[in-house]
Amino acid sequence: MAKEIIDGQTMTRALTRITYEIIERNKGIDDLVLVGIKTRGVYVAHRIESRLKQLENISIPVAELDITPYRDDQTHEETDLSSIKAEPLDIDINNKHVILTDDVLYTGRTIRAAMDALMSVGRPKKISLAVLVDRGHRELPIRADFVGKNIPTSQKEKIKVSMKEIDGEDKIEIE
Amino acid sequence: MKRYLILEDGTVFPGEGFGSSIITTGQLVISNNRTGIEQSVTDPDTEGQILAFTIPSVGNSGINRDFYESINSQCKGVVIGSSSLSTVDGSISFENWITGLRIPGIKNVDVRALAKHIAEHGEMKASIMDTHDEHAMDQIKALVLPPDLVKRVSTRQSYPNPNMGLKIVIVDLGLKYSILRQLSYRDCNSIIVNYNSTAEEIENLHPDGIIYSNGPGNPTDLPNTIKTIQTLQKRYPILGIGLGNLLIALANDCRIIRLKEPHHESSLAVKEVASGKIDFVNHNHSYTLDEKYIGGSDFIVTNVCVADGTIEGIRHEYLPIMCVLFEPEAAPGPTDGYYVFDEFIDLVESVKKQEGVRNQWN
Numbered sequence: 092m093a094k095e096i097i098d099g100q101t102m103t104r105a106l107t108r109i110t111y112e113i114i115e116r117n118k119g120i121d122d123l124v125l126v127g128i129k130t131r132g133v134y135v136a137h138r139i140e141s142r143l144k145q146l147e148n149i150s151i152p153v154a155e156l157d158i159t160p161y162r163d164d165q166t167h168e169e170t171d172l173s174s175i176k177a178e179p180l181d182i183d184i185n186n187k188h189v190i191l192t193d194d195v196l197y198t199g200r201t202i203r204a205a206m207d208a209l210m211s212v213g214r215p216k217k218i219s220l221a222v223l224v225d226r227g228h229r230e231l232p233i234r235a236d237f238v239g240k241n242i243p244t245s246q247k248e249k250i251k252v253s254m255k256e257i258d259g260e261d262k263i264e265i266e
Numbered sequence: 267m268k269r270y271l272i273l274e275d276g277t278v279f280p281g282e283g284f285g286s287s288i289i290t291t292g293q294l295v296i297s298n299n300r301t302g303i304e305q306s307v308t309d310p311d312t313e314g315q316i317l318a319f320t321i322p323s324v325g326n327s328g329i330n331r332d333f334y335e336s337i338n339s340q341c342k343g344v345v346i347g348s349s350s351l352s353t354v355d356g357s358i359s360f361e362n363w364i365t366g367l368r369i370p371g372i373k374n375v376d377v378r379a380l381a382k383h384i385a386e387h388g389e390m391k392a393s394i395m396d397t398h399d400e401h402a403m404d405q406i407k408a409l410v411l412p413p414d415l416v417k418r419v420s421t422r423q424s425y426p427n428p429n430m431g432l433k434i435v436i437v438d439l440g441l442k443y444s445i446l447r448q449l450s451y452r453d454c455n456s457i458i459v460n461y462n463s464t465a466e467e468i469e470n471l472h473p474d475g476i477i478y479s480n481g482p483g484n485p486t487d488l489p490n491t492i493k494t495i496q497t498l499q500k501r502y503p504i505l506g507i508g509l510g511n512l513l514i515a516l517a518n519d520c521r522i523i524r525l526k527e528p529h530h531e532s533s534l535a536v537k538e539v540a541s542g543k544i545d546f547v548n549h550n551h552s553y554t555l556d557e558k559y560i561g562g563s564d565f566i567v568t569n570v571c572v573a574d575g576t577i578e579g580i581r582h583e584y585l586p587i588m589c590v591l592f593e594p595e596a597a598p599g600p601t602d603g604y605y606v607f608d609e610f611i612d613l614v615e616s617v618k619k620q621e622g623v624r625n626q627w628n
Contacts, residue, residue, distance in 0.1 A: 142540035145541075146567075
């Protein structure tokens with residue numbers, strides 16, 4: 092049985108707080124770039140972007156990143172990473188401060204893959220990570236700079252994030 | 267008994283006296299609250315104020331004595347249209363309650379005409395008197411309102427509100443108990459201190475966060491408190507509410523202005539700038555921040571009033587300081603604003619966590 096642990100209001104608040112923290116820690120947001128990891132990370136990025144725009148009146152570029160080719164936890168087939176061609180981002184990330192956004196941070200493998208993908212298309216000045224949920228159980232030395240909610244979980248549990256843009260409503264469930 | 271509400275400009279509103287029969291003077295405040303009259307009257311913000319309620323009939327369902335925001339009401343007087351003498355469930359009537367609090371009241375006043383007069387001519391001093399002869403007029407004209415309102419309502423002695431969570435020091439500028447209720451609900455281990463406490467005294471309490479509370483009067487009357495904020499804000503997360511917000515703004519070179527139409531209403535819409543979310547919250551303030559000075563400061567505007575565009579909340583860009591001008595603790599009014607306390611707790615916790623990380627590396 093799925094149990095709702097975070098409702099739409101709390102999710103909205105978490106995103107707003109992440110936005111405040113991004114402003115607070117960056118002393119000016121001029122060289123920021125948001126890169127959302129497909130699928131829900133993109134919506135997270137767009138929501139942060141619209142908040143920054145409302146608060147600071149500056150539009151920050153947002154890009155979508157498809158990391159499927161870089162994943163190491165989905166296919167068991169041998170894949171030669173060097174043979175994969177990176178999908179070009181539609182923005183320039185060279186010398187920018189890239190904030191990667193995703194919905195759930197779990198093993199850290201997605202983020203590693205995302206960083207590989209980023210590095211293959213440019214050389215950012217800095218990469219930070221913003222996630223809606225940090226559920227623990229990292230398998231790689233990765234941590235998020237901006238966390239919406241820390242949700243301690245067991246590895247048997249599943250975290251399901253729903254977002255208005257694709258799922259019709261905002262909520263986070265555990266099952 | 268026939269009594270008179272006399273305004274500073276000489277306008278007289280006749281009515282009938284109830285409650286205490288003393289002659290009273292104060293700043294006349296027009297309140298649009300429809301419910302939560304108990305909380306409005308006991309709010310320490312009413313120190314030095316005569317409250318006029320625009321609702322035609324007050325206390326129609328009786329008075330709930332479990333709703334109070336201070337033990338002794340500081341309110342100087344109440345002005346109403348009419349009130350109901352019958353009550354629900356044997357609770358006491360509005361008039362009996364006001365009598366018990368020893369507050370002078372005047373009823374059968376044309377409160378709509380009064381509100382309109384104030385809206386047209388601006389805020390005024392007023393007096394509730396037995397006569398309206400020349401002598402009475404001279405008295406009200408000569409009246410100077412005391413500038414030390416905060417001193418009168420702030421606690422003289424520090425006291426704790428113990429719990430097991432984060433340690434929050436609250437600087438009492440006229441603290442409403444509902445702020446403590448909200449902190450208790452979030453397990454905060456709070457200590458309430460006098461408004462004139464020095465930065466050193468507050469530091470010695472080793473707080474995780476500091477709250478500057480709501481309160482009455484003009485913030486420029488409190489230069490010492492402003493200086494203390496300037497020292498403390500570099501080291502601790504701070505939440506400013508109402509008067510606390512104005513003081514924090516003044517401590518950071520912002521300016522304040524007096525509102526042409528002051529906000530005294532228990533349910534007025536406020537927009538959160540970042541998300542566009544609308545909250546209905548309790549307002550009780552006559553000042554706001556001057557927009558012109560926010561741009562040049564390190565603050566960003568986080569909340570605005572939907573009705574007139576007044577700034578209702580700010581946040582520092584680099585320091586962990588957040589402020590709201592409305593009253594997030596509600597009491598009276600809808601509880602939409604409670605999230606402000608959650609946000610502050612999040613802020614305090616994130617600062618604590620970062621300090622922990624820093625200590626690990628050093």
